[in-house]
Amino acid sequence: MAPPHVVEDQVRHRIVVEDEIKLKSQYERGYVPMEFTIKEIRDAIPAHLFIRDTTKSIMHVVKDLVTIAAVFYCATYIDTLPSLALRIPAWIAYWIIQGTVMVGPWILAHECGHGAFSDSKMINTIFGWVLHSALLVPYQAWQMSHSKHHKGTGSMTKDVVFVPATRSYKGLPPKDEKSQNETLEHDHHDHEESIFAETPLYTLGSLFFILTLGWPLYLLINLSGQEAPHWINHFQTVAPLFEPHQAMNIFYSNCGIAIMASILTYVSMITSPLTVFMYYGIPYLGVNAWIVCITYLQHTDPMVPHFSDNVWNFQRGAACTVDRSFGKIVDHLHHHIGDSHQCHHMFSQMPFYNAVEATKHLKAKLGKYYLSDDTPIAKALYRSWRQCKFVEDEGDVVFYKH
Template sequence: MAPPHVVDDQVRQRIVVQDEIKQKQTYERGYVPMDFTIKEIRDSIPAHLFIRDTTKSIMHVVKDLVTIAAVFYCATFIDTLPSLALRIPAWIAYWIIQGTVMVGPWILAHECGHGAFSDSKTINTIFGWVLHSALLVPYQAWAMSHSKHHKGTGSMTRDVVFIPATRAYVGLPPLEKAAQDEASEQEHHHHHESIFAETPLYTLGSLFFVLTFGWPLYLFVNFSGHEAPHWVNHFQTIAPLFEPHQAKNIFYSNCGIVLMGSILTYLSMIFSPLTVFMYYGIPYLGVNAWIVCITYLQHTDPEVPHFRDNVWNFQRGAACTVDRSFGTIVNHLHHHIGDSHQCHHMFSQMPFYNAVEATKHLKAKLGKYYIFDDTPIAKALYRNWRQCKFVEDEGDVVFFKH
């Protein structure tokens, strides 16, 4: 039998462990959810910033298309360069620049889907459908699923994309068992991932795969979205993404994809598939990589909490998105979708060209609940991919762990 003082120590230790577990099952890290109402937040932003100007929005489209055309025109001279040593880096430069520039129209089409481009629903639909179809995005279908994402951001059950895996889902033992296990420090090395999964090479390889194929996989098989009992995609009316009465919109989206596919096929017959791939295909993959990178970093970070239903509300979820600067040039080309994203989530119908100014007011109002991360983008992407693995199965407010 153990001496009395040893028993007492064991009891005290067990109580401490149970208290820690109980705390983690409520608000991890002592996080206190925000209590501002959405009206209080909106009232902190000048009213004129919510006014949409259709002409101004269209001028942004013109600017983007002119820039794309200018970059394309410059690329037509690449093959006239005298040596392969000059042509290869020139093509690489074109792919990077054009892929970055083409994100601009993608963002503008996304704004159309929110109704932030114009007061006119017809104008929003026309510009959004044309721009997104040109980039092989099913405009209406994605706008509808994206709307659900906005309505449930930060929720463990309501969101439809970027939903954290739970401890049980990744195959880890329950928190109580792990806390009482003398070898709990080694627990993260005993789930289904191999030791190889912890290596930098694996991290970089998996990141490359997701950046390259993550977007089309999301459209076709709901990659990174919520689990569903059957195959879910953006091209047919299957719940929970869509309802049967939305079939007409899905049809219009599919028509846009078919039309753009036909145009690319025709151009391939005229100029060769390789030419189309060089001028459009590779920059298109670059656009996809940018979109995955931007959206992943907006919603995935060690400092971002997620809420269960009893403490979640719209403004709490919207505030738990991350603003990041991608550099002055990229921020401009991407219409500041990266460094004013929290404002965009709070008020998705606010015109994008006012979001930067509105963010200053939002930051002043939210205080500690405004999240900005100045970690260099490549470093943040690598860090978050390694550290944001799962959240606890229980708890009202949970954070990513690894």
């Protein structure tokens, strides 16, 4: 017989789960798609917040690069520490800090891809190509596929990434003819019966895999993108992701990757492969983990709806992204991509340094349609990974189930 405190914890957990199911059911049943036009939303934001300042943008690049250089310089002294007990935590601290700081240039290159960095297309291209290539991101190729994501966010057919699997795709039995609340409880019971797949150890293992390898696998095999009849990636000059006239842009992207790979190879030859891995390789994996975590949580949450073609429009999809803070320091280092993302989806050419202020006006305009979540990041990531498994095949507005 279980001890009283164990029984009490189990009962408390079941009550919390049942409350969450009830609230989610009520939210889904009462959801009505937003009726605002994109012009109405834009008019609610002061016009000066849309003005781009190239000098200001470049200063953000300088600040990020100086910070990265300073962190790197400090790391060169790690091996001079007198004991392994000091060197190991010092290296771990370097990897975490540098991996976090290096996300900044990644975000700035992303802004270049949207034209939010400068009014000059040439400046956007130069800075975006250099910064993304330095982080092994195919700038033009991802710019084009990412543009499609923005144009189709929230659509079950138009989006190209973070597209929910359907019940039938997962091979699950058809939806029973029950009330929505009963269906949710049934899904929860099915969840409990999937013992191995839903154990914390399995969840953490799969999360670690997707955080470390999810980004390169998306580039290489279109992981989490729309299903395609054959293998597609971001490096093929002719692929379903792109149009024939875009082949030269893909070539330029590949050149950037090749140049950076050559630089890393040369540095490893004059130093050692281990040195490159310690100073660049592990922080690079950290950048990938941050990008996957940020973007996954922006688009994957039990409260985020997805739309059929019958009811989808741009602003409805753009509003169905979640703003969440990663803490003041990280938000600053990441140029507030996490806590102003809904504004970024509405107006991707707005300069990133104005998005926080614009978000205040956006929140006031959208009201209940402004989505934000203050759940601790680790908890939100764990929750979404366990609960956001599939959506129903039918329905104009569908929500994640598990």
